[in-house]
Amino acid sequence: MSYTATAQDVKTLRQRTGAGINACREALIESEGDFERAVDILRTRGEAQAAKRAGAEAREGVVQSYIHAGNRIGVLVEVDCETDFVARNEKFVDFARDLALHIAAAAPLAVSDDEVPAEDREREERIATEQAADRPENVRERIVQGKLDKWLDDVVLLRQKHVNEDKHGGKTIEELRAALASETGENVVIRRFARFAVGG
Secondary structure, eight states: OOOOOOHHHHHHHHHHHOOOHHHHHHHHHHTTTOHHHHHHHHHHHHHHHHHHHHTSOOOEEEEEEEEOTTSSEEEEEEEEESOHHHHTOHHHHHHHHHHHHHHHHHOOSBSSGGGSOHHHHHHHHHHHHHHTTTSOHHHHHHHHHHHHHHHHHHHBGGGSBOSOHHHHTTOBHHHHHHHHHHHHTSOOEEEEEEEEETTO
16 A cells, blocks of 8 residues: 555654655655655755755855955955845845955955966965975975965965954855855855955
8 A cells, every 4th residue: 555645744744844845745755654764855855956056056146345444455356146135135245245354354366276377376386396395205296285285275265264263263265155055045156356455
């Protein structure tokens, strides 16, 4: 005899997982009424949706600015999301504002590893190679890679720890971005930034 999901079972599963009615019914039928398995099925599918969301188009967003006291450093940053609703969300706007302040203080070169100018990366690699020249050959490559990674931690925005340690507890910009994406349920993309410094 095949299992039929009752309205009460669907309701109970919905309360436990927050999933939609049809998704709950399908999970119950697939698990033949085993609630724990149904929860696992929904979690697996939920993760699949979250992964899909990471590739979702981020076409809405905000541009935030920050001018440092003394008017000698200014920053513009664009942070994008999927909907106008999230773009107006206070936490989203605060994140972008906070990010502009961080960029003013930390002066990153690029948003991500991929965007680091090739000539800068090559220069750092050359310096690291020269510094490691007197080390045993079998460890040289690891030393160079370690130095390059440490440099990228300093100059890549997503890898930098937020300058406001008291507020963000040493989290990286990528960790803060991922937490906001998880909280809003949308793909959050730091699209680009421009940092201006007088005489810079």
